[in-house]
Amino acid sequence: xxxxxxxxxxxxxxxxxxxxxxxxxxxxxxxxxxxxxxxxxxxxxxxxxxxxxxxxxxxxxxxxxxxxxxxxxxxxxxxxxxxxxxxxxxxxxxxxxxx
Amino acid sequence: xxxxxxxxxxxxxxxxxxxxxxxxxxxxxxxxxxxxxxxxxxxxxxxxxxxxxxxxxxxxxxxxxxxxxxxxxxxxxxxxxxxxxxxxxxxxxxxxxxxxxxxxxxxxxxxxxxxxxxxxxxxxxxxxxxxxxxxxxxxxxxxxxxxxxxxxxxxxxxxxxxxxxxxxxxxxxxxxxxxxxxxxxxxxxxxxxxxxxxxxxxxxxxxxxxxxxxxxxxxxxxxxxxxxxxxxxxxxxxxxxxxxxxxxxxxxxxxxxxxxxxxxxxxxxxxxxxxxxxxxxxxxxxxxxxxxxxxxxxxxxxxxxxxxxxxxxxxxxxxxxxxxxxxxxxxxxxxxxxxxxxxxxxxxxxxxxxxxxxxxxxxxxxxxxxxxxxxxxxxxxxxxxxxxxxxxxxxxxxxxxxxxxxxxxxxxxxxxxxxxxxxxxxxxxxxxxxxxxxxxxxxxxxxxxxxxxxxxxxxxxxxxxxxxxxxxxxxxxxxxxxxxxxxxxxxxxxxxxxxxxxxxxxxxxxxxxxxxxxxxxxxxxxxxxxxxxxxxxxxxxxxxxxxxxxxxxxxxxxxxxxxxxxxxxxxxxxxxxxxxxxxxxxxxxxxxxxxxxxxxxxxxxxxxxxxxxxxxxxxxxxxxxxxxxxxxxxxxxxxxxxxxxxxxxxxxxxxxx
Numbered sequence: 001x002x003x004x005x006x007x008x009x010x011x012x013x014x015x016x017x018x019x020x021x022x023x024x025x026x027x028x029x030x031x032x033x034x035x036x037x038x039x040x041x042x043x044x045x046x047x048x049x050x051x052x053x054x055x056x057x058x059x060x061x062x063x064x065x066x067x068x069x070x071x072x073x074x075x076x077x078x079x080x081x082x083x084x085x086x087x088x089x090x091x092x093x094x095x096x097x098x099x
Numbered sequence: 100x101x102x103x104x105x106x107x108x109x110x111x112x113x114x115x116x117x118x119x120x121x122x123x124x125x126x127x128x129x130x131x132x133x134x135x136x137x138x139x140x141x142x143x144x145x146x147x148x149x150x151x152x153x154x155x156x157x158x159x160x161x162x163x164x165x166x167x168x169x170x171x172x173x174x175x176x177x178x179x180x181x182x183x184x185x186x187x188x189x190x191x192x193x194x195x196x197x198x199x200x201x202x203x204x205x206x207x208x209x210x211x212x213x214x215x216x217x218x219x220x221x222x223x224x225x226x227x228x229x230x231x232x233x234x235x236x237x238x239x240x241x242x243x244x245x246x247x248x249x250x251x252x253x254x255x256x257x258x259x260x261x262x263x264x265x266x267x268x269x270x271x272x273x274x275x276x277x278x279x280x281x282x283x284x285x286x287x288x289x290x291x292x293x294x295x296x297x298x299x300x301x302x303x304x305x306x307x308x309x310x311x312x313x314x315x316x317x318x319x320x321x322x323x324x325x326x327x328x329x330x331x332x333x334x335x336x337x338x339x340x341x342x343x344x345x346x347x348x349x350x351x352x353x354x355x356x357x358x359x360x361x362x363x364x365x366x367x368x369x370x371x372x373x374x375x376x377x378x379x380x381x382x383x384x385x386x387x388x389x390x391x392x393x394x395x396x397x398x399x400x401x402x403x404x405x406x407x408x409x410x411x412x413x414x415x416x417x418x419x420x421x422x423x424x425x426x427x428x429x430x431x432x433x434x435x436x437x438x439x440x441x442x443x444x445x446x447x448x449x450x451x452x453x454x455x456x457x458x459x460x461x462x463x464x465x466x467x468x469x470x471x472x473x474x475x476x477x478x479x480x481x482x483x484x485x486x487x488x489x490x491x492x493x494x495x496x497x498x499x500x501x502x503x504x505x506x507x508x509x510x511x512x513x514x515x516x517x518x519x520x521x522x523x524x525x526x527x528x529x530x531x532x533x534x535x536x537x538x539x540x541x542x543x544x545x546x547x548x549x550x551x552x553x554x555x556x557x558x559x560x561x562x563x564x565x566x567x568x569x570x571x572x573x574x575x576x577x578x579x580x581x582x583x584x585x586x587x588x589x590x591x592x593x594x595x596x597x598x599x600x601x602x603x604x605x606x607x608x609x610x611x612x613x614x615x616x617x618x619x620x621x622x623x624x625x626x627x628x629x630x631x632x633x634x635x636x637x638x639x640x641x642x643x644x645x646x647x648x649x650x651x652x653x654x655x656x657x658x659x660x661x662x663x664x665x666x667x668x669x670x671x672x673x674x675x676x677x678x679x680x681x682x683x684x685x686x687x688x689x690x691x692x693x694x695x696x697x698x699x700x701x702x703x704x705x706x707x708x709x710x711x712x713x714x715x716x717x718x719x720x721x722x723x724x725x726x727x728x729x730x731x732x733x734x735x736x737x738x739x740x741x742x743x744x745x746x747x748x749x750x751x752x753x754x755x756x
Binding site: 018021022023025030091092094095096097098099 | 725726728729730731732733736737740
């Protein structure tokens with residue numbers, strides 16, 4: 001089986017996610033871009049699992065999903081709280097923790 | 100080369116002198132076993148008076164006087180007990196306790212606190228406790244109006260205890276303990292009127308100058324322990340002849356430095372004149388009769404070292420001769436009655452040092468003069484205090500005059516002291532000073548002539564003091580009402596005056612010389628170039644010239660009420676203490692200040708600069724890196740990405756290569 005298209009798709013998705021994280025200011029969009037990166041990684045894991053014919057990569061992918069689910073819960077809650085207190089969901093506004 | 104020749108020329112001949120005696124003290128028994136009480140009583144008095152505080156204000160002075168009087172009684176009993184012993188048996192030791200023990204070169208060095216009661220310390224005991232008790236009695240009256248009188252007596256008791264430790268100790272370590280103790284008491288008492296900045300400064304000056312001498316004492320002590328392995332006089336005197344002369348000379352000079360500091364000898368003389376800021380009984384007790392003579396005691400006690408170190412002995416003679424003229428010249432120009440007496444004290448101690456430096460021939464006379472001087476100088480200091488007491492604490496003799504009618508007892512006792520110090524035939528000073536001048540002439544005529552001139556100058560300034568204080572026109576202000584002091588003050592004056600007159604009996608039949616022989620060795624009779632009677636007449640003539648000169652210069656003229664300023668260079672120099680302070684300031688103080696200031700600048704700029712510079716560098720660089728923590732999540736994400744890419748590239752490079 002040729003894994004190149006899968007890996008290429010994974011790389012494209014990951015790059016989109018990266019650019020999203022680095023360029024967007026809205027916390028929700030940044031969050032979604034992070035999810036995109038995670039899923040790109042999952043695709044790569046599953047692809048390599050298929051290539052090697054074992055389940056290691058798939059197990060790792062499940063771990064990523066579980067952790068991502070938990071992270072979404074906590075992350076969204078944080079974003080909500082920041083939005084409520086600062087009336088803004090821009091990641092650049094929450095820059096108090098600095099030198 | 101030149102130095103050697105000079106030393107040889109100055110070297111005092113001690114040919115024919117016997118080896119210093121070695122006496123192992125016998126254990127104290129009978130009446131002498133109470134010896135420790137002599138020190139314990141005043142020490143207890145000091146402790147009670149200083150610890151009990153104001154509660155003892157009402158009876159403190161009585162307790163202070165009683166302890167010293169008790170001490171005098173014990174001294175007297177001990178002295179009588181010592182008189183009853185055989186001549187070879189008059190050295191009694193009492194071991195109190197072992198202070199500490201340490202290993203030293205495989206041996207055990209044991210620092211024992213032990214007392215040594217021998218003919219020399221017996222005389223000192225009588226002088227210190229006797230004169231001390233009289234001055235305590237006097238102080239009851241003199242300090243009656245001072246609210247801190249109890250504290251004053253506490254300090255006086257502390258001084259007596261320390262001084263007794265000094266003269267009773269059987270070794271240099273205990274002597275050093277007392278040495279520092281009297282230094283402390285002297286400091287506390289000079290600065291007793293601490294509200295006066297001049298008194299506080301004088302106390303500090305005395306302390307600092309004494310510290311210079313104490314360095315000599317500490318170094319001598321260290322050298323003694325390293326050389327002999329013991330500090331006891333008996334142990335050192337037994338071993339001193341086997342030690343190289345170089346070491347003994349070094350020890351001798353270090354001891355001389357210590358003696359100079361304590362006894363206000365040139366070059367460490369400058370503190371004594373300022374020390375007159377203390378209450379007058381202090382000047383009488385500490386800065387005339389007892390403490391300042393500790394240097395003479397040290398030299399006489401260390402005879403076993405000086406006998407084997409001729410150069411150091413010559414040093415003692417030089418110091419004594421210079422100081423006896425130095426102090427006498429200062430005494431001629433001062434208008435402050437106490438400062439005249441202080442200059443005189445310096446000069447008289449110079450005589451004692453000179454005698455002590457002459458070796459076996461002079462030790463007994465040094466002690467003899469020390470005793471007579473203790474009597475007549477304490478008498479005159481207390482007399483000066485009595486005058487000040489009646490004159491509203493005025494010390495300027497130009498404001499005195501014609502006081503003999505107003506205070507007859509003070510005048511009479513002072514006059515007896517005066518006759519004693521100038522060496523009026525028959526009075527105590529006549530015997531003691533003549534013996535010193537005679538011995539000096541026999542040993543070295545230069546020194547002898549200097550001592551002879553000193554006697555004339557002494558007669559001059561003491562006559563000047565007498566004339567300005569008790570004779571002439573009255574020059575005091577109208578609001579001053581001179582009056583005689585109370586009995587509690589005049590009684591000690593009378594006793595001391597009597598002692599000043601009859602003190603000479605000690606030398607009758609050479610009693611004092613024989614008495615001290617077990618300690619300092621037997622002197623060979625010296626041969627004088629001329630008969631003794633000629634010298635005695637010469638001295639008396641010189642003294643008469645001094646008195647006559649004073650009469651013509653001071654007695655016949657009117658004394659101006661302010662010191663004239665158009666005076667000769669010599670007078671100006673003498674008024675400025677012969678520029679002793681200026682020399683000290685120019686030679687030591689200012690360079691020292693410059694050095695410390697330089698070191699301070701160095702520390703501030705170089706040492707601190709390095710430290711601060713290092714810290715500053717890190718501060719600057721850290722503030723640079725700190726900027727990276729800008730709080731923007733996206734910039735952190737970028738660095739994360741950059742890091743990840745870097746790792747990937749590195750992995751690629753490693754895999755491909």
